Amino acid sequence: MADCVDQTTASTRERIIAAAEYLFAERGFAETSLRLITSRAEVNLASVNYHFGSKKDLIQAVFDRFMDRLTAELAIELASLRQQGGKPTVEAVLTTFLRPLQALDQLEPNGASIFMRLLGRAYAETQGHLRRFVLGKYGHVLAEFTQALKQAYPDLPASELFWRLHFMLGSLVFAIGGSNALGEISAADFNEQVGLDDVVARLIPFLAGGFKAPVTR
Amino acid sequence: MADCVDQTTASTRERIIAAAEYLFAERGFAETSLRLITSRAEVNLASVNYHFGSKKDLIQAVFDRFMDRLTAELAIELASLRQQGGKPTVEAVLTTFLRPLQALDQLEPNGASIFMRLLGRAYAETQGHLRRFVLGKYGHVLAEFTQALKQAYPDLPASELFWRLHFMLGSLVFAIGGSNALGEISAADFNEQVGLDDVVARLIPFLAGGFKAPVTR
DNA sequence: GTATGTTTCAAACACTCGTTTAATTGAAAA
């Protein structure tokens, strides 16, 4: 149970968020009760409603915490990409958007995997409430991703770019979200210890190869 | 609500399964109550436990129904692929495994999308009970997929094939599972009406391009 | 017709859930 929040000194708010993000990613939103969260965080049950208002608000708070750290890192990487000038390679664009994810992993054990699983669940969740919240508040990230890819491959039709972007997102969420489980299989079957960096290193040529594939219509 | 089960003549069992597979895909397993299922199927609440035993058994029954139809189609396609002999192209292998999914869509409106969403949820679900059930009972499908890809690209290291297979799975689940929502965006933004066949047509070059990408270690 | 076995039904069961309440604690401000 290696949370990066010091359970002895951390505030009640922080301990709730730390426990919640782990359990939400591990078990899902509906399957994670407030009692499970508060007992893991060793705080009183009512403190969730006191500090966050409701369970739904807690879920959004967990997302906000991740997205804030992510967008901060992403702004730096994007600036660095633009500073280089000229037409970026697809690989460079992918690296730009993946590095903040890797940074998340250093900030907190399995941070990237946890966040990707949360993102995957948000897309699947009931009626898409959470998906709309995430897209509404952080849709600009997707837009910047789209724009950067457009610069790397200007001839690709907009609709094709749209679909390939989502194909890539699927690979990302699936592979990084499941990197722990897949990594264990990889270690057992191929005697290869793979961490997040290795997964990303394998992902980039795959995604770039798919993205640059000829359009056959 | 266009289910393909005739609600007036279909047996209670069939009506429950039809309602359940739609609601499970749309809302998730935990978020779908037996009362919601039985009221949609217009049957008595207790009939689920009578015919299936428990909610968990119903979930497995829904999967079995999909997988049985899928593996039947897949056996035909695989035989056809092997009959051609020689080294298959990656595109041919992908087509082999995607056609049964498309067949599912003709058998039942949105069948492929529903099944992919179910599969995505199964992978994410609590503690992976369902994932283990699916992998245990239908893991041979994944093994055959792996083997066919190996024939198409013999030089690709086994571990690299393993990871690229799962990258492809991620794209598949994400894109086909969300094909309805993504199709609506595509129709609105690009004036392009896209059905499942169009998504598959776009997927194949993307996946093949990724799979055939050079290995950079 | 009666008997037999299957299927349906309304009602209740025990349980968990998110949320609320009112009392209590703690520490800083007056």
Place this chain on the structure above:
DNA sequence: TTTTCAATTAAACGAGTGTTTGAAACATAC
């Protein structure tokens, strides 16, 4: 010290959950 306000606590609330029950309805065979 007294006041004040934020934070914590135990307990309860009402709603919703999967499941069980025993009787009723149905169909089939004798």
